[in-house]
Amino acid sequence: MIAILKREFNSYFYSPVGYVFLFVFFAASGLFFLTGPLYTGVADISSVFSMMFWIMMIIIPVLTMRLLADDRRLKTDQLTLTSPISLTSIVVGKFLSxxxxxxxxxxxxxxxxxxxxxxxxxMNWVGIWGNVLGMMLLGMLFISVGIFVSSLTENQMVAAIGSMLMNFLLFSVELIAxxxxxxxxxxxxxxxxxFSRYSQxxxxxxxxxxxxxxxxxIICFLFLTVRNMERRRWN
Amino acid sequence: MIEVKNLSKSYGSKKAVDNISFKVNESEILGFLGPNGAGKSTTMNILTGYLSSTQGEARINGIDILSDPIAAKKNIGYLPEHPPLYTDMTVWEYLDFVYSLKKCKLPKKSHLEEICTLVKISDVSHRLIKNLSKGYQQRVGLAQALVGNPSVLILDEPTVGLDPNQIIEIRTLIKKLGKNHTIILSSHILPEVQAVCDRIVVINKGRIAADDSAENLASNLSADHKLSVRIEGPVREVKKILEAIPDMKKVIVVKEMADNITEYSIESKENTDIRKEMFNRLASRKYPILLLKSAELTLEEIFIKLTNAEFYGEELKQ
Known part of the structure; x- marks a missing residue:
């Protein structure tokens, strides 16, 4: 698991993906910080966190799109799946990266x-830590969705767009309701x-x-990913 | 040791592997010979736990690959048809990754260096894999299979993409490894498996067509009744002499060359040897034989021979 985590983490910086993700993340949060707390003069950054929901919905799929799809396209899954490690540690390793x-x-x-x-x-530090925790949880949820979608296809673009749609669906559940x-x-x-939980x-x-x-x-989506990879071996 | 019992794999209604059984003993090199789409790679993917079988079982050193995959995989080094390379890494980074992926316990630096020397990639170990030639990439793939020194090696067409010198090097290496490893090696080139393997399993359309030692298979498949000869002498007369030999079926003039030399392709009845008779007759007329060789069967002919005659596989076993 550590080996997978390390490799995937490094590979974000072998390609532009890691840099692009962080650039967009920094740029967006910087902009929200500027237009929020700085312009209004209120020492409360929770608006940054709530606005980041939209950005995360779009850019986290970029982060997760290649995790499993690329392995299948390049056939490197023949290495990982025939190594003496479990499917769960492969998936969790990639998730953690x-x-x-x-x-x-x-x-x-x-x-x-x-x-x-x-x-x-x-400064409301308790509130900020709460926000950080919420954002981490939301990000991990989007990542687990992204990994699941990535396990369904060989095509990175399909994986990215698919997980954006899934994220949008998760958000729009409330509108539909x-x-x-x-x-x-x-x-x-x-x-x-x-969404309602995150905004709370x-x-x-x-x-x-x-x-x-x-x-x-999160556990549910990681579990589905493992099951889906297992299913592929039987087909 | 590898044991395969009644293994089948279906993709939907199509049977890719159909009830095959074989066994590879310790320190034996088994050649897996078959045309493209015969089920070679599928079988290998099942043996390594990449795919699961529809039916039957596969055991690596006595451990069932389905019931205890992690323990079984510890014994396997696998080089798939397309080497599974992360091309954005350098050779060394990649082998280092494989080393930790396989939870290898051997001393890292010396172990990886030893492998690099063995497959001759030391000089490129700090280059990105994507910038390497196909031959080098293939060797990095082989290096990856050797990490952790597994007792069973499964090599799917290991010499594809190599130049003739490299092919010989890799064959020598595989032979050397075969002294203390159990190896399955697939190929669609008969001379290759003959050169390297102790035993050959011929597979076609998912079924085993023959399972025999390399020598037996070769002699069974030899085509001594089909000869290619080059004789000095006037075409008409030589042809007449050749056609007069008993058991002769067909004489074809392939090519008339300079200085009264002609190449013939001749075919006698099966299981007859006309070479002595032909030599004596031509010698008595002072028409020297300049070249004589048995026409080699092409792989296609072998499969036709092994598979079209339905019981041929059974005959070979007997």
Missing amino acids: AVVIFSIGVLMILFYAVALSLFTES AIVPFKFLQEALYSISV ITSGIFDFRMILFFVSF
């Missing part, structure tokens, strides 16, 4: 918070709404059930 890159981006937002705290005494006429179905859809976190409401919600979502 994307998580590490993503964390570098999140660290940058923390840097804004530190910069802001130099000019004010009323609003117009669904059946109470039961509506509640079911609300109960899996990612960014608005300062924090609940351990939310952590559980995200973690189970």
Whole structure:
């Protein structure tokens, strides 16, 4: 698992993908920091976190698109799948490599918070840590979705667009729920709404059930990925 | 040791591998011979745990690849048809990655250096794999299979893309490795498997057509009744002499060359040897034979021979 994690992490910087991801992440968060806390003069960076939802929805698929799709296209999966390691450690290794890159981006937002705290005494650090945790959970959820979609195809572009659609679907569950006429179905859809939970976190409401919600979502998608790779061997 | 029992693999309704069984003993090199699409790669992919079989079992050193894949895979070094190379890495980085992927315990630097020397890639070890030629890439693929010194090596067409000198080098290397490894090697070139392997399994359309030692198979498949000869002498007379030999079926003039020399392709009845008779008759008339060789069967002819006559495989075994 460590070997896979290391290789995948390094490979982000062999190609432009890692740099592009971090550039867009830094640029977007910088812009939101500028238009949010700096223009309004309010020492609260939670707006940066909530705006980043949209950016993450689009750029995390770029981070995950090649993780499994490329292995299949280049036939390097013949190396990893015939090595004495389990499918789970391959998938988790790849998952963690994307998580590490993503964390570098999140660290940058923390840097804004530190910069802001130099000019004010009323920094809400608890709220910021809550936001960071929420963002990490959301990012990991998108990454697990991306890995799952990447395991379905050999084509990176298909994987990227597919996971963007999946992310959009996860977001729009709430919109769909609003117009669904059946109470039961509506509640079911609300109960899996990612966006409402994330916006709760960014608005300062924090609940351990939310952590559980995200973690189970992530595990579910990683599990589906492993099962899908297992299925391919049988076909 | 590799044991394969009643192995089948279907893709939908198409059977890629159909009920094959064979065994490779320790320190034996088995050649897997078959045309493209015969099921060679599929079988190898099943043996290495990349694909799972529809039916039957495969054991590596006694460990079932399906029930305990991780333990079985520890014993295998696999070079697939397309070497599984991460082309964005240097050769050394790649081998280092494979080393940790296989959880290898041998001393890293000396082990990897030894492999690089063995397959002769030391001089390119710090170059990016994507910038290497096909031959070098193939050798990096072979190096990857050797990491961790596994007791079983499965090599899918290891000499593809190499130049003639490299082919000889790799064949010599495989022979050397065969002294203390169990090796399966696939190819669609008969002379190649004959040169390297102790035993040959011929596979066609997912079935085993023959399983025999290299010598037996070669003699069974030899074509002594089909000869190619070059004789000095007037064409008409020589042809007449040749046609007069008993058991002669066909004499064809292939090419008339300078200085009264002509090349003939002759075919006698099967299981007859007319070479002595032909020599005596031509010698008595002072028409010297300048060249005499048995026409080699092409791979296509072998498969036709082994597979069209339905029981030929059985005959060979007996």
